[in-house]
Every structure is written in C-alpha cells, then in structure tokens.
Amino acid sequence: MITLVDYGLGNIQAFANIYNRLNIPVTVARDAQTLANASRMILPGVGHFDWAMKRLADSGMRQTLDDLVVRQKKPVLGICVGMQMMAKRSDEGELPGLGWIDAEVKKFDVTGSNRHTQLPHMGWNDVSATEFGDIFGGMEGGSRFYFLHSYYFAPNRGEEVVGKTDYNGTFASAVRAGNVFGVQFHPEKSHRWGIQLLKNFAEL
Amino acid sequence: MLRPRIIPCLLVQNDGLVKTQRFGDPKYVGDPLNAARIFNEKEVDELTVLDIDATAQKREPNYTMIRNLAGECRMPLCYGGGVSTADQIEKIVTLGVEKVAISAAAVRNPGLIAEGARRVGDQSIVVVLDVKKSGLMRRYEVFTHNGTQKTGLNPVEFAKRAQDLGAGEIVINAIDNDGMMKGYDLNLIRDVRAAVTVPLTALGGAGSYDDLAALIREFGIIGASAGSLFVFKGKYRAVLISYPNAAEKAALLNDPAQ
Numbered sequence: 356m357i358t359l360v361d362y363g364l365g366n367i368q369a370f371a372n373i374y375n376r377l378n379i380p381v382t383v384a385r386d387a388q389t390l391a392n393a394s395r396m397i398l399p400g401v402g403h404f405d406w407a408m409k410r411l412a413d414s415g416m417r418q419t420l421d422d423l424v425v426r427q428k429k430p431v432l433g434i435c436v437g438m439q440m441m442a443k444r445s446d447e448g449e450l451p452g453l454g455w456i457d458a459e460v461k462k463f464d465v466t467g468s469n470r471h472t473q474l475p476h477m478g479w480n481d482v483s484a485t486e487f488g489d490i491f492g493g494m495e496g497g498s499r500f501y502f503l504h505s506y507y508f509a510p511n512r513g514e515e516v517v518g519k520t521d522y523n524g525t526f527a528s529a530v531r532a533g534n535v536f537g538v539q540f541h542p543e544k545s546h547r548w549g550i551q552l553l554k555n556f557a558e559l
Numbered sequence: 560m561l562r563p564r565i566i567p568c569l570l571v572q573n574d575g576l577v578k579t580q581r582f583g584d585p586k587y588v589g590d591p592l593n594a595a596r597i598f599n600e601k602e603v604d605e606l607t608v609l610d611i612d613a614t615a616q617k618r619e620p621n622y623t624m625i626r627n628l629a630g631e632c633r634m635p636l637c638y639g640g641g642v643s644t645a646d647q648i649e650k651i652v653t654l655g656v657e658k659v660a661i662s663a664a665a666v667r668n669p670g671l672i673a674e675g676a677r678r679v680g681d682q683s684i685v686v687v688l689d690v691k692k693s694g695l696m697r698r699y700e701v702f703t704h705n706g707t708q709k710t711g712l713n714p715v716e717f718a719k720r721a722q723d724l725g726a727g728e729i730v731i732n733a734i735d736n737d738g739m740m741k742g743y744d745l746n747l748i749r750d751v752r753a754a755v756t757v758p759l760t761a762l763g764g765a766g767s768y769d770d771l772a773a774l775i776r777e778f779g780i781i782g783a784s785a786g787s788l789f790v791f792k793g794k795y796r797a798v799l800i801s802y803p804n805a806a807e808k809a810a811l812l813n814d815p816a817q
Contacts, residue, residue, distance in 0.1 A: 366655030368630030401652055403680040436680075447680070465756075471561070471780045475682035475727045477758045478780070479604060480561045499562070501605075501635055503657055503682045505727075522561060544635045544657065546602045 356380045357557055358393035362414035364407055365399025365434060369543040373550050379557045387419040394429055395557065396420070399543070400436030404460065404506070405448030407436045417453075424455055428534045431455075432556050438530070438537030439508055447506050456532045458510040465523055472523040475505040480520050482528050482540070488517040490529065490536060490555050498548040500528070500540035508539060563775045563812060566784040567802065568607040568762055569594060571640065574624065578786050578796075579611075580738030582689075582706035588790045588798045591624065595631045601802040605635045607660070607730075607762075607784060609687070613641025614663050615704050620647060622654060629655035637685055643667075645674040652679045660685040660730065663703035666710050666717070669724055676725030684728075686721040687762075690714045690747060691734040699747055706734045714747070715754045722755045729755055730784065733763035738787050740766025743774050752778055760784050768803055772811040 357374055361367045361383050374381035384390035398420075400407050411417050423429045433441045442452045445460035452460070465472045479499045484491035491498070507526040510516060518529025518538070528539045536556065542549030569591060570577050576594055577585035588594075591608065598606055608628060613620055620641045629636050638651055639660025648659045648671075659679070665672050665686050675684045693700040693709065701712040718729045731751050733744040743764045752759055760782025761774055771783040792799040803811060 363653050366629055366657075368626070368655055369632070372630055373633070401657060401679070402683060403678060406678060406680075473756055473758050473780060475758065476561070477682065477728065478561050478564045502561075503635065505680075505682055541635065541657070544633065546599075546633055549633070 356382060356394055358390065358396045359383045360390065360396055360398045360416060360420065361385045362411045362416060364410055365401050365437065366543055367399065370397060370399065370553070373543060373553055374557070377550070377554055377557075379554070384416065385414070387416050390416050390419045390423070393423055396423065396429065396431045397556075398431055398433045398437035398440065400434055400438070400440065402436055403447060404436060404439060404445040405450045407440055408448065408450040408452065411440070421453070424535060430534045430556070430559065431536065433535075433537040434543070435504060435539060435541055438539055439506060441535060441537050442508060445506060455535045456510055456515060456530060456537070457512060458508055458530070460506050461509050462506050463523065468523045476502050476522050478502065480522065480540075482518040482520050484529070485517050485519070487514075487531060488529065489559060490531070490552055491518060492555050493551050494548060500542065500545045500548060502528075502540045504539060508537065561780055562604075563780055564604040564760070564782040565771060565803065565808065566605045566607055566760065566782050567598060567603055567789040568609065568784045568786045569790075570786065571608060571610045571624070572612050574621070576790075577611075578738060578790055582734050582737055584738075586796065589800075592627055592631055594800060595628055597800045598802065599631070599633045603634050603802050605637065605782075606632055607637040607639070609660065610640025611705055614643075620651065622650065625651060625656060626654045639685070639687055643671070645671060645678055648675040648684070649678050652683055658683050658685045658728065660687045662687040662689065665721060666701060666703055666712065669720060672721055672724040672726050676727070681725045681727040684726050685730060686718070686726040686728070687730040687732060688714050688718060689732045689734055699750075702734060715750045718751050719754045722757045726757060728758045728760060728782070730760040730762055730782070736764030739764055740787050742766065742770045745774070745777065748774070748778065752781075758782065762786075768807060768811050775812060
C-alpha cells in the first residue's frame with residue numbers, strides 16, 4: 356500500500372492514476388489520523404520551498420510524518436520540492452527543512468555557462484544510476500525524466516547519491532539514506548520511465 | 560543531456576478543443592481529455608492547454624477541467640487562460656499543474672509575475688506574449704485578448720522585464736504565423752532569445768517536422784510548440800492527432816540517443 360501525503364501540493368491524482376493502472380493499492384492521507392497507518396509514503400511537491408514547508412505544517416501531518424520516517428523507518432519518496440524538503444535548509448527559503456538527510460538545497464550557479472544552460476532547468480534529462488540505485492531497475496534500455504527546478508539537493512555524504520544528472524556540472528538527481536528516498540525530477544510526469552520508478556519504489 | 564522540448568499546444572473554447580488561424584476562424588478538433596490520453600500514448604515532452612475564451616469573457620478558469628486534465632496527463636502540463644490573480648495561480652498549482660501561463664494579466668499588472676513567483680516558485684510561472692507586426696513601420700508589438708487589443712509594448716523589452724520579475728519561461732506566440740503552417744518567425748525568436756536567459760518557447764507557424772528541426776538547429780535548447788501540426792493532417796485540415804515517434808524525434812533533434 357502506497358500512501359500519498361496530500362498537504363495540498365503536487366499532483367496527487369497523477370500518482371493515484373499510475374498506481375491504479377499498476378494494480379498497486381494506493382491511498383491518500385489528508386490528516387494525521389489517516390497518515391498514521393501508512394507503511395510506504397510519497398511526499399510530492401511543486402512550488403516554493405517555504406510555501407511547501409508551511410503547507411505541510413498547516414496540514415497537521417508533519418509530526419506524524421516525522422515519526423513514521425525517523426522513528427519507525429517507513430520508506431518515503433520525496434518528489435521535486437518534496438525531496439528538497441528532506442534537507443536541513445534551502446537557499447530558496449528561510450524556513451528549516453525536515454532534516455531527514457544531511458543536505459542543503461542550493462541554487463544552480465550558471466554564471467559563465469553557455470546559452471544552453473538556462474534557469475530553471477526545464478525539460479527531459481538523463482539520470483545515471485549508481486550501484487545502489489535499485490530504484491532505477493528495469494530501465495536498462497535507457498531512460499529520461501522531466502525536470503523543473505532552479506535549486507538542487509546537495510547531500511553532505513556522497514554515498515547517499517543514487518542518481519546523477521549533468522547540468523553545467525553534475526548534481527544529485529536521486530538520493531537514498533536508508534528508508535528515505537528522494538528524486539529531483541517528476542516521475543509522475545515522466546511517462547514509462549517514471550511509471551517504472553514508481554513501481555520500483557512500491558516493490559523495494 | 561538536456562533536450563529541446565517539443566510541445567503540442569491545445570486551445571480550449573466552450574469546453575472543446577479548437578484550432579485557429581491568425582487567432583480567428585476556430586475549427587473544432589475534439590475533446591481535451593481524449594486528446595491528453597492520445598498524447599500520453601505518444602509520450603509527448605509537455606502539453607500546453609490555453610483557454611482562449613476565459614480572459615475575453617472575463618471569467619474564472621475552469622478548475623474542474625484543469626483538475627481532470629492534470630490528473631490525466633503523464634507529461635507536464637502548462638495551463639493558461641483567464642488567470643489574473645496570484646490566488647488563481649496558487650489554486651491551479653494545487654490542482655496538479657506544473658506551470659501556469661499568464662498573458663493579458665501580466666501585461667496589465669507585471670507585479671503579478673513577481674507575486675506569482677514568490678508564492679509558487681519561478682519555475683512554475685510562464686509568461687505568454689502574443690506578438691504581431693503593427694503600425695506603418697510593421698514593428699513587433701504585444702497584443703492581448705486573442706489579438707484584439709494593442710498594448711504598445713515591445714516584446715523583447717517586455718520579455719526581459721518579465722524575466723527580471725521572476726518568470727521561469729517565456730512563450731512567444733507569433734499571431735501572424737498562427738495556423739499558417741509556414742514556419743516559425745525566427746527573426747522574432749532570435750531577438751527575444753538574445754535578450755533573455757530563461758527557457759524560451761516558440762509558438763505559431765510550425766507546419767512540418769522540418770520547421771521544428773530548423774528552430775532547434777538554430778537555438779539548441781528551446782521549446783518548439785505547435786498546434787495545427789499536431790492536430791491536422793493534409794491541406795484540408797482533417798483532424799488527426801500526431802506527434803513525432805522516437806525515430807522521427809531523434810532525427811529532428813539530431814540525437815542518436817533518443
């Protein structure tokens with residue numbers, strides 16, 4: 356069972372549609388009571404860092420989510436800003452992050468880059484999975500994912516990077532620290548490659 | 560490697576999809592949700608849906624349609640039409656839309672670009688400029704309300720201003736080329752590209768995959784958007800949704816890895 360954490364941001368319906376098509380049970384949590392039963396969670400996200408942190412706090416689910424992830428070690432996958440929220444802080448905002456991973460979120464530096472490096476990083480790009488990137492299994496024929504962001508996730512422990520992407524230098528497009536997974540791209544908007552990744556997360 | 564984006568642009572009028580020529584003569588081409596499903600199967604890079612009635616009729620965006628579309632799309636969705644406040648931008652993002660396009664409201668009140676970017680992040684704010692040659696000197700000018708209202712604004716200067724205020728993408732829609740299927744206005748795109756560093760998307764005029772290829776050849780990382788090319792077949796404009804398959808796309812991107 357996948358629980359979608361619906362704090363009002365991100366495309367809950369797109370995730371639900373994909374899991375329904377895969378015949379993988381999915382439920383949506385909009386309050387702490389429902390969330391408390393979760394065994395495997397997706398934390399979606401679109402938008403500004405502080406806005407997302409504030410909406411999560413306002414949803415009343417933050418404490419329960421922290422307990423599930425930090426104490427009970429339930430698997431969680433953060434998407435885009437949902438991934439960035441797992442860091443300690445972000446250049447984009449003032450509010451502290453969830454701090455589940457020893458990382459900060461930085462703005463891309465594109466000064467001195469060529470005209471093909473524009474901000475935001477918008478469009479389809481490649482991800483090279485590391486040997487610990489089980490979440491990218493079943494994509495041996497190649498893959499691509501949709502990115503839409505100006506800030507990137509910078510973990511302090513290199514071994515937590517499980518996917519790398521090149522954009523005026525390499526950045527961590529996928530991370531894993533134990534039960535905590537994060538991807539910078541939007542798997543729910545990345546056709547069959549995203550569907551495969553969401554399936555992998557459900558079955559890991 | 561980041562790839563150029565090839566983006567079908569669908570126009571909505573009276574809850575149905577239409578295609579125009581030079582912003583007039585709308586022809587019914589189908590149902591928005593059904594089209595989104597077909598574009599899912601074709602694995603399109605992104606989809607843009609513009610409600611061309613909303614601003615002209617001074618009404619709110621159709622949130623039910625937006626929610627249904629966003630849930631259906633397995634590719635990123637950009638919605639535009641009738642968006643005039645930051646609250647509306649926020650609401651549309653919460654419905655699951657990745658990017659919100661503003662046009663007339665951004666021209667009337669450029670502060671909306673900054674306020675929208677502050678709330679939802681600059682990556683989700685798209686400014687669409689409808690541009691037409693105007694006056695005795697045939698200079699490029701920004702128009703609004705389906706090309707009926709002059710603004711006196713130079714598109715290059717306004718695109719730069721929109722970027723500085725926080726727009727994450729600029730879409731240049733060439734009204735004179737709309738539906739003509741004779742190629743993009745490359746001069747106009749060249750002028751705007753030289754002035755801004757955010758992602759740029761060209762719309763208006765693509766009539767063949769060669770037109771997309773010509774745009775991508777010159778500008779590299781760019782959005783190549785089109786309406787007629789992806790909904791019509793043949794000179795009688797028979798409705799048939801199409802999109803380059805993997806091999807055609809690799810050829811036009813000149814990318815063996817596609």
